[in-house]
Each structure stands twice: as C-alpha cells, then as structure tokens.
Amino acid sequence: MRKLERQFYDRDTILVARELLGKYLIHHTHGKTLIGKIVEVEAYLGPHDLAAHSAKGRTKRTEVMFGPPGHAYVYLIYGMYFCMNVVTEKEGHASAVLLRALEPVQNIEGKTSGPGLLCNAMGIDKHLHGHDLLSSDFYIAAPDHTPPHVIVKKPRVGVAYAKHWAKRLLRFYIKGNPYVSKP
Structure with a gap:
C-alpha cells in the first residue's frame, strides 16, 4: 500500500471524492492497526455549497x-x-469529502455503514480533528491493486435544508457493496 500524498487532496473535490472510493483508511491506535476500505463518500464544495459547514463562514469548528x-x-x-471529512483543494477554499461508509478490512469491530458508525469503529474522535493525513498513525492509502468498480451518484443524505444543493448528485458509492449506508 502507498500512502496518499498532499497533491492527491489538492484537487477538485468531486474528483477526490470519486477517487477515494476503494482506498484504505488506516488508523494505528492502542497497539492495533484498523483498516477499512472506503466505499461511500459525499462531496461538500465550499462556502457557496449551502450544505457545507463552511457555508456559515469561518468558525472555530470549521x-x-x-x-x-x-x-x-x-x-x-x-x-x-463523530463524523470525518477529508479537507480538499487549496487553502482557504473550505471544501471537504465526508466519509460515509467503510468495508472492514482489518481489526474493525462494529458497524461501518454510516459516518458516525464508521468513526466509532475506527476510533475516530475529536482528538483527530485537524490531524494531518500524511502522518504515520492516521492516513489514507492506495492498495497495490484496485479492482474495477462502478460508481453510483445520488443526492447527499440529510441536507434538505440546503435548497437546490440538496438535489445535487454529490454522494458517491461503489455499486453493490454491502457496506454502503441505506438511505
């Protein structure tokens, strides 16, 4: 496996979201290595995207x-x-990709079909807020071989308040994967 480099994330958010599918989220914690294959994501495109947290401006949280x-x-x-997003594009742009579901690969106990469930199963909490994904203990890696997969596009989940942004096809998942969340 090869850890993703900074330039992978410093690209168009939709492209990053689609290309995160099939990659591995890796967390070395409490003497264990937890690994999950990313199978579902949502793209949030910055302050102009009314569903993005950054739409409310720069805050301590965002x-x-x-x-x-x-x-x-x-x-x-x-x-x-807890929910985890991967920050994308250039500094100041405020866009990110929400990780929605993982397929367990190694040492994962519990459900992973949903953003809160996957964080719980992967030991992701507020201590990882702001963590550099190029670190040695929490990162995303590309497998040596990625089998081909079909990507499904759907509207994001739980963003009805976002007006026309709620209908945008910014949720992506691997077709037929049993770990994709249900909505």
Whole structure:
C-alpha cells in the first residue's frame, strides 16, 4: 500500500471524492492497526455549497476546512456521533469529502455503514480533528491493486435544508457493496 500524498487532496473535490472510493483508511491506535476500505463518500464544495459547514463562514469548528488539504475535519453531530471529512483543494477554499461508509478490512469491530458508525469503529474522535493525513498513525492509502468498480451518484443524505444543493448528485458509492449506508 502507498500512502496518499498532499497533491492527491489538492484537487477538485468531486474528483477526490470519486477517487477515494476503494482506498484504505488506516488508523494505528492502542497497539492495533484498523483498516477499512472506503466505499461511500459525499462531496461538500465550499462556502457557496449551502450544505457545507463552511457555508456559515469561518468558525472555530470549521477552521480546519479553510486550512491546507489533506487534513481531517472531525465534528460531533447530535451530541453523540463523530463524523470525518477529508479537507480538499487549496487553502482557504473550505471544501471537504465526508466519509460515509467503510468495508472492514482489518481489526474493525462494529458497524461501518454510516459516518458516525464508521468513526466509532475506527476510533475516530475529536482528538483527530485537524490531524494531518500524511502522518504515520492516521492516513489514507492506495492498495497495490484496485479492482474495477462502478460508481453510483445520488443526492447527499440529510441536507434538505440546503435548497437546490440538496438535489445535487454529490454522494458517491461503489455499486453493490454491502457496506454502503441505506438511505
């Protein structure tokens, strides 16, 4: 496996989202190596995207999104679940890709079909907010061989408030993968 380099993330968010499918999220924690194959993502295109957290401007919570690409944007939803995004594009752009589902590969216990479930199974919490994904303990890697897959495009989940942005086809997943979330 080969760790993704900064330039992978410093590109168009939709392209990064699609190309994250089939890559491996790796977390070395508590003496274990947890590995999950990314099978579902959503693209958030910056402050003009009404579904993106950055649409409300630069805040303490969203500061990481405005930073350099290749960092983890981790936040709490409903006061109980963490979600993880990968920051994309140039510094100041504030776009990111939400990881929605993983296929367990190594040492993962629990469900991974949904952003909160995958964070729980991978040991992702607020301590990884802002973490550089080029580090040696938490990163995304390309497998030596990626089998071909068909990518499905659908609207994002849970963003009805975002007006016309709610209907945009910015959710991508590997067709037929049993770990894709259900909505």
